[in-house]
Amino acid sequence: MPPQATHAILAPSRPDEAASGPALEISGLIKSYAGRRVVDGLTLTLARGEIVALLGPNGAGKTTTIEISEGFRRPDAGTVRVLGLDPLRDAAALKPQIGVMLQDGVGAYTGAKARELLDLFAAYAAHPHDTAELLELVGLSDVAGTQVKRLSGGQRQRLSLALALVGRPALVFLDEPTAGMDPQARRGTWGLISQLRADGVSVVLTTHLLDEAEQLADTIVVINHGRVVATGSPAELVRAGAEGQIRFRAPAGLRLTSLSDALHAGASASEEAPGRYLITGERSPQLLASVAAWCAAQGVFAEDLAVERRTLEDVFLEMTGAELSA
Amino acid sequence: MTATVSYVPAPDAAPRSRMLGAQTRMELRLLLRNGEQVGLTLVVPLLLEVFLNLPLLSSLGGSRRIDFVVPSVLALAVMSSAFTGLAIGTGFERKYGVLKRLGATALPRSVLLLGKTLAVLLLEVLQVGLVCTLGLALGWHPHGNPIWTALLIVLGTLAFGGLGLLIAGTLRAEVTLAAANLIWLVLLFAGGIAIALDSYPAPFADVARYLPSAALSDGLHHVLQNGGGLPLGAALTLLVWSAVALPAATRWFSWE
Incomplete structure (x- = not known):
């Protein structure tokens, strides 16, 4: 599909919400597992077309926050609005709008070939990307006919990224997008994520790589023990008391x-x-x-x-x- | 990297018919690509069809051995793909996060389950074709109305499919694997498929008659071996199993 054609179908289904409100709005989010609070009163906002990086050590509550936003888990308290929608109540309306990259690899049919899997996900979307082109973009053309289980960790990550993007989402959740990638693939992925931002896609990414957050994010949210300990642009954070x-x-x-x-x-x-x-x-x-x-x-x-x-x-x-x- | 690609958002779900077509094709392709599934659903039934037709077991009753064997093997084929194959496949998809990942897409759960069902039914068409062809080569004389045969197979698929999904959706993948294989083996010999229930003592046979395997096998024998009409008892038994298993699977299925 030529790029021009996509502009015509940009018109959001709910003009009031989709065009203006924040891409992601989390307020007072609380989630416990077995009595242990993993997310403890977390609040954050992501403006349209921007990139927010959730930065924190392992176990800080990044993935739980993202998975609640994706509708996988039910919050104990607090509100989450994704593109103005409730991730659980409005799941059917929300799912087509977002692209998701889960933390641990592709998480899809391991017996399928890379190209088959991308074609399948493309079939879920009304205006998908050309799958051959997308595979080329993430550098997987050579292994298009390889079964997912035979791909390397880095290749699976790149396929997972392509799966998140194929439906032309308005908002993507990238949980540790460059984990397991070699430096070259990592730089390529950073370039791609910057391109997403340039084209108006909102991005939520989690990372524990400081340079990744610094390079990509408009806003960095530092999370520890389920709480936001600092928020700001990379420059602001370095300057704060710096x-x-x-x-x-x-x-x-x-x-x-x-x-x-x-x-x-x-x-x-x-x-x-x-x-x-x-x-x-x-x-x-x-x-x-x-x-x-x-x-x-x-x-x-x-x-x-x-x-x-x-x-x-x-x-x-x-x-x-x-x-x-x- | 090509500079011309645009990521300008244009999000929307595809029509359900397109999703269903793609999902069914993928499920069927994966079934036929998986060696264990092919062994379970295609190779084993055909081998058993040949084996059971050998004059080794005297207890196989009836006038012509192959006329008894073909309906039995058809019942086995349905149980293999709709119950054991579906349970194991779904159990491991759940374990490896496939179902979770699909849950983050525009694909509705109902379309996913429908796609799996259609893939199983298409696999059964292939199974029935092969089993019947081999049967005819072995001298089988089919009787009865093919419509009733097809109806019994669909009902059996719903009952076994519901039970398979119930196991896959509630137990760990490894437990599902063991249970689905064990139940398959027990039902094959003690559930009215390979050995007619009449060969067992009455109290056991009277209860076992209501197993889905026995209902499907009895019904298929009634139509294909004896040329009977729609066996209402068997059809009703399968319907009850479906009515219990499908809602239970929906109720208790945990996607992660």
Whole structure:
């Protein structure tokens, strides 16, 4: 189908809801399994045509949140609206509008060939993508005739992505979309997800890859223990309380009070380990100059002097106290 | 990557007829591609048809052995595809998340189940064709009205299909596998298929008569072997099993 043809059928079935409201609106969501709260009062909003990344360590409640939004699970409390619809009550109206990529592989007939499976899913949609073209796009043309069970993990992920997209959805849920992909396929997938956004598709993705969230998302929602601990654009999150850091090595036991006095207000010095010093404060040329001047005055030769920008990883560690597993 | 592809949303569900056609084709294709399914539904019945026709078992009653064997094997074929095959296939689809994944698409549950049913019925057409062809080659003389035969097979499919889905939808896949095979074996020999229930002691035979296997087998023998009309008792028994099993499967089937 030529791209032009698709514009004509864009007209949503519920113009009031579908055109204007948020793509996803979650408010006060609570879900427990066996008495343990995995989602604990979670609230978030995704505007139309934007990408939100749910970032958090394993077990943070990302997948549960997504699966409730997809209509797989019933929330204990709170409201979820997907494209203005209730995922459970309006399931029949909602399912054709969304594309879903489940976390663990394709999750469909493993005896089917890649092309057959994509054709099957295309048959569920009124205006599907050309399946040969879509296979080409995700780099699976060579294995179109291979049974799903004989595909590699990365190939299954790419097929799963194609299955999510084949019906031309307005909103896609991508749960760990690049897990198991090699770096090249990962970059290709990132390009594809950016293209989705450019064409007006709303995207919810979960990831524990910081660079993935930073590269793709308009909004990052950091989740830990089922709660939102931070929300913002990647730049905002890095900036929030984001100070610069200067590190250097010098003989152990320098007088820190003297060093701190030499710095401008708000900056501080500490000796992280014997001979390893850390200056934190607002990143500025003056800060760097003050450190260098103090060292010169003391006759200290500072080695390995480095100015560091705070990364999203630092922010994440600070907020969750958890390492992201790769 | 081609730059010309557009992802501009145009979401909508396809007409149900298109979904049903695609779903049925996929289900049938997978049934015929799966070696175990083919063995269970096509190879074993044909082998048993030859084996049971050998003058080894004296208890096979009736005038001509092959006239008894063909209706038995037809009943077995229906039980194999509608009950054991469907239960095992669906059980593993549930285990591997196929049903969950399909639940996130525009495909309605009803179309999925209808597609599975149609695929089983189409497989049965193939089974009946092969069993009857082999039977004719072995000297079988069919009697009775083919319409009643077809009706009994459809009723048997609904009853066995409901029971198969009930097991697949409530038990773990491995348990389903074991149970579906065990029940198949027990019903084959003690459920009125390979051995006529008359050969068993009366109290057992009187109860076993109401098993779906016995009802289907008796009904098919009544029509095909004895040239009788529609056996109301057998048809009613199968109808009752369907009326219990199908709603129960719908009620308790868990998709994950």
